[in-house]
Amino acid sequence: MTEFLLLSFIFLVAGIASVPIAAWLGLGSVLGYLIAGIVISPLLVALHVDIVSIQHFAEFGVVMMLFLVGLELEPRRLWQMRGRLLGLGGLQVGGTAALVMGVAMLFGQPWSVALTVGLVLALSSTAIVLQTLQEKGLMKSDGGQSSFSVLLFQDIAVIPMLALIPLLAMPELLHAVTGHAAETGDHGISISLVEGLEGWQVALVNVAAIGAVILGGGYLTRPLFRFVSKAGLRELFTGAALMMVIGIALLMVLVGLSPALGAFLAGVVLANSEYRHELESDIDPFKGLLLGLFFITVGAGINFTLLFDNFAVIVGLAVGLMLLKVAVLYVLGTIFRIEGSDRWLFALSLAQAGEFGFVLLSFTVANSVIPAALADQLLLVVALSMLLTPLLFIIYDRLIASRYALAEEREGDAIDQQGEAIIAGHGRVGGIVNRMLRAAGFTTTVIDYSSAQLDMLRTFGIHAYFGDASRPDMLHAAGIERARLLVVALDNHEQTLEIVRHVTRNYPHVHIIARARARHDVYQLWAAGCRDIIRETYDSSIRMGRSAFEAMGATREAADKMAAAFEEMDRASMIEMAELYRDDIPATENEPYVKRVRELNEERGEQLLGRMREMMAATGGKDS
DSSP: OHHHHHHHHHHHHHHHHHHHHHHHTTOOHHHHHHHHHHHHHHHHHHTTOOHHHHHHHHTHHHHHHHHHHHHTOOHHHHHHTHHHHHHHHHHHHHHHHHHHHHHHHHTTOOHHHHHHHHHHHHOOOHHHHHHHHHHTTOTTSHHHHHHHHHHHHHHHHHHHHHHHGGGGOOHHHHHHHHHHHHHHTOOOOOOOSSTTOOHHHHHHHHHHHHHHHHHIIIIIHHHHHHHHHTTOOHHHHHHHHHHHHHHHHHHHHHTTSOHHHHHHHHHHHGGGSTTHHHHHHHHHHHHHHHHHHHHHHHHHTOOHHHHHHTHHHHHHHHHHHHHHHHHHHHHHHHHTTOOHHHHHHHHHHTOSOOTHHHHHHHHHHHTTSSOHHHHHHHHHHHHHHHHHHHHHHHHIIIIIIHHHHHHTOOOOOOOOOOOSEEEEOOSTTHHHHHHHHHHTTOOEEEEESOHHHHHHHHHTTOOOEESOTTSHHHHHHTTTTTOSEEEEOOSOHHHHHHHHHHHHHHOTTSEEEEEESSHHHHHHHHHTTOOOEEETTHHHHHHHHHHHHHHTTOOHHHHHHHHHHHHHHHHHHHHHHHHHOOTTSOGGGOHHHHHHHHHHHHHHHHHHHHHHHHHHHHHTOOOO
16 A cells, blocks of 8 residues: 555656646646656666556556547548548558668568568557647647547557567567566466457457447447436446446457547447536546556656667667658648648657557567567657657747748738728627628628638628738728727737727727627726727626526516616726726735725625515515
């Protein structure tokens, strides 16, 4: 028990200390975990900790991650991905394996060893890539989706690799492996449902297992979770979710398939389930902790003695592998028309070797396919390439993405029609305002900075101009001198502030209606000179509060009056609070502001409670 608690404490301290620092430096959480593992590596060696065993346990985080990824996909969407799944994924694995095999043979390796090395190093890190893409919000981009397609194909490709590798065994290595197994006395639990079966029988068992996962996910999980939910215990639902994922992973292992593949299929099947969000929220914390532990073990598992003894060779192999994979991926990105910065994102994100490399290399040694000494060096190459991956994302963020953003920046359209009202931003807010004004016969000039949004508008016959409304020359071209109204409906609050300040200072005759997200945005816009500010969720919140009054027993008339009373008090206090608000210090440290908020809450509560009782008594409602 002491050993377990000590190790848990060491890993938690390492992760909690390093990840915030790495995030603050812009390095990402993955590199933080890897550095944490490197830092505590000497301590783990001194304590004689079996890093490999912990790593096998932590690999279950990859299984959970793919289950959650599957929950985000519908079967229809997966079918739509089939072209890139097979084309990009197949060509990437095949092309990389062939090139690595060629290089290995040039260094004197037998063809069977070279082929095995090529297959192992063709795989990329699902854990690092998906985690980083999600953190950076790049998962939905063309480069992110293409990377996901290749990673999914690679996870599937592990299955035939596990079947092929034993066929490449070298007789001269067989005796050494057998002797090592006898010396170590490895008597761990080993259960297989396909052991001793012929190839066609194994295939049938595999198909049956996948079918069981799909059918079970479709027909058995709903009754199971309905049954569990009757107990009313949140922890029981979490236990059921973990039981399901672990059970699927176990079934896949028993039939010789990838547990990650099985979990992914189960997630896809449950993508339309009413329990989808509950499953996601329950499993996500376990996934995050296990993935963090996995990355720490990768950093801690680096054999620094072997690395320093063969430093030039191992670093050269790792960098050479990454450059080769970048070249293959970039060419494939060009062939499949992945444009601009997305092509570089695709190429750089998949340049490393993957966590399945640790599993496959151990598998190759156990099956007498490659020598143990070579496997040890390749393990370092895999770990080092994973360690360098976050740096590639930093290069993408700071050099490539920003450069392409400048290169692809489109000049604003020439505005040839000037309306009575100018609308900056034609999204879900500005679009409704534009339709209302035009329906009433007013002329509008719409400016939006999203090319995709403008293309969609033109499809429906709505004319708008591309441009940045925060630029004075764009507003001048739109006719701000003669306009009566400016509606600022942008998502970006800083741009909204910039526009309001410019127009109130230079064109005071223009009436400005500005969109705000939160109360503090209102204060800043008020200070900038805008006097017609609309909080985007305010009206819907008032309506929801009115419905809440009705649900508590008030009549519709009483609920309307109480909602109106609250709105009147809130609007009256906004001007006073705007005068007290200071933009240079946090609101919680502004003592006059905090004091007045407390007073207003008490006053508002007393006034509203009095009106509520009067109205409910007058209408015969239930006084709660």
